[in-house]
Amino acid sequence: MMIDWSNFTPWAALAGGVVLGLAAALFILVNGRILGISGIVGGLLTPRKGDVVWRLCFVAGVLMAPVSYRLIATVAAVHIEAGLPTIVVAGLLVGFGTRYGSGCTSGHGVCGLSRLSPRSMVATLAFMGAGFVTVLLVRHVMG
């Protein structure tokens, strides 16, 4: 395994991570909820009275982030190498898998691990493992 020193950004990663942690801290201590995107968004598909507006407010904040960020700094370029068919399959898998497994990188990865939740540790190992294997197959085994 060789380290990609040219792309490794430890300080930006750490700083961004801290901001994510602060978001999760705010969400649990002030709003009493787990900051889990798949759960927050997924819940919008089965809307119940009194359970919709808070989700929309959160999502609105997420969507506003690049807009407000651009006022103070340039947003780094986004490189999407996957073609449209792969994007669609990926989206379907992520959508289904996060709901079936009750969480994603924010819910299980950030909040779950922070809580020392055994469920989240298992979930994180599962999705990390699958992620590693998938990239190994796509980049180094196939084509």
Next chain:
Amino acid sequence: MYHNRISEFVAGLLFGTGLIVSGMTDPAKVLGFLDLAGAWDPSLAFVMGGAVLIGFFAFLIARTRTLTLLGGALHLPKATALDKRLVIGGLVFGAGWGLAGFCPGPALVAMAMGQPKALVFVLAMLAGMQLYEMLERRTSTR
């Protein structure tokens, strides 16, 4: 009442900002972490590290409370079972993540940045979530 709505919005804003700052909105950076056999970018581990560093203390405090700082209900997950759903769901999610380098949060931000492929991903993701809902409805009485 409105305090909660404002706080939720701010949390979303902070979350999106954290994703941008950490570089997680760039699938290439995420895939760089998942590419163990290639040039490996450990950045994502540092993102998680920074997040859990803060989160650990936040949840330590949350565990001792029954109400939020605004006096509202505190919804901590009660499920404890390590079941097949958890693992299969994780594996399926991870496979999708490894294919495009997107998970729900970053995809939303990238979509808001005007990336057409991110929009397609989000739509497909919503379809996948809806498939889950349909499956749930079929296998339970609601």
